[in-house]
Amino acid sequence: MTIESKIQNINAVHLSDTKSYYGDKHDALPLLVIDSALCKATICLQGAHLIEFSAKGRAPLLWVSPKVAYKQGKAIRGGVPICFPWFGENQLDKSQPSHGFVRNRSWHLERAQQFTDGRIALTFSTQSDADTLGLFPFAFATEFQVILGQKIELKLATQNHSDQVMPISFALHSYHPVSALAEAKVQGLDLTTYLDNTCQYQAHIQQGDVVFNGEVDRIYLNVASEQIIQTQTPIALKSDSCRSAIVWNPAAEKAASMGDLGEENYPSFVCVERGNAFSDSWYLAPGEIKQAELVIDYA
Numbered sequence: 001m002t003i004e005s006k007i008q009n010i011n012a013v014h015l016s017d018t019k020s021y022y023g024d025k026h027d028a029l030p031l032l033v034i035d036s037a038l039c040k041a042t043i044c045l046q047g048a049h050l051i052e053f054s055a056k057g058r059a060p061l062l063w064v065s066p067k068v069a070y071k072q073g074k075a076i077r078g079g080v081p082i083c084f085p086w087f088g089e090n091q092l093d094k095s096q097p098s099h100g101f102v103r104n105r106s107w108h109l110e111r112a113q114q115f116t117d118g119r120i121a122l123t124f125s126t127q128s129d130a131d132t133l134g135l136f137p138f139a140f141a142t143e144f145q146v147i148l149g150q151k152i153e154l155k156l157a158t159q160n161h162s163d164q165v166m167p168i169s170f171a172l173h174s175y176h177p178v179s180a181l182a183e184a185k186v187q188g189l190d191l192t193t194y195l196d197n198t199c200q201y202q203a204h205i206q207q208g209d210v211v212f213n214g215e216v217d218r219i220y221l222n223v224a225s226e227q228i229i230q231t232q233t234p235i236a237l238k239s240d241s242c243r244s245a246i247v248w249n250p251a252a253e254k255a256a257s258m259g260d261l262g263e264e265n266y267p268s269f270v271c272v273e274r275g276n277a278f279s280d281s282w283y284l285a286p287g288e289i290k291q292a293e294l295v296i297d298y299a
């Protein structure tokens with residue numbers, strides 16, 4: 001069944017591509033454009049990547065770099081990249097791609113539904129193949145459901161199809177807009193242990209809110225279910241099944257070295273990524289399915 005036939009009964013969803021929609025300098029990656037009574041959003045099939053989202057009449061909940069490049073096989077700088085089946089560096093082999101590989105692969109649209117309350121649910125899938133088995137020696141199948149109403153609901157489910165215990169670490173690496181980075185705060189992590197990726201994953205305990213006075217790259221473990229980004233439009237992230245929260249902003253020097261970010265853009269966003277990494281990682285028995293859910297909402 002084609003993508004067009006799966007969305008044909010939903011007027012609020014249409015199929016485009018990143019070249020037609022975002023401009024000629026980009027590759028033409030298939031893109032779903034959602035414009036419903038409740039929200040506006042875009043989702044790229046590469047990475048099952050939710051790029052933009054605003055509830056109708058409200059500010060965006062997600063940030064996209066003005067220097068983003070939509071290219072075949074290249075991660076998108078903004079929105080919600082899915083880091084999977086490992087978060088960050090592959091701890092066993094540092095030559096492997098950072099943040100796993102599913103963000104760079106084309107996903108399959110399984111189904112599209114519209115609920116009676118107007119929310120739209122789009123379900124994407126990806127699974128292991130000869131290419132992934134060379135990078136990650138486990139057979140798996142993963143589904144990612146994006147439900148868009150006046151807030152964002154995300155559900156990630158994965159099944160181990162191999163005959164060994166499968167280790168998974170992941171993050172829904174969401175980028176969020178802030179009006180002034182120096183005044184932005186992340187609440188909900190007080191007294192939580194974190195690993196500081198700016199100094200060899202040294203463990204510390206957070207005191208009070210997270211503030212941004214320089215590069216911040218921290219993996220908070222076993223976190224409370226809710227974090228709030230305090231800025232002009234405050235944003236709440238809620239999950240009981242994502243036990244980690246990664247807080248990231250590269251500051252000026254690193255941002256300048258990233259071609260799709262740029263020094264001028266680092267003060268406009270923070271990443272507060274929910275997932276399960278390091279000591280919160282998943283270990284799936286053969287055949288086991290695990291699921292995680294995340295809600296991103298106006299606070």
Ligand SMILES: O=P(O)(O)OC[C@H]1O[C@@H](O)[C@H](O)[C@@H](O)[C@@H]1O
Nearest residue numbers: 075098099173197217218246248
């Ligand atoms: O440039 P990437 O691969 O998208 O990663 C961006 C950042 O993602 C964060 O999650 C990591 O903690 C950072 O260390 C990393 O720099």
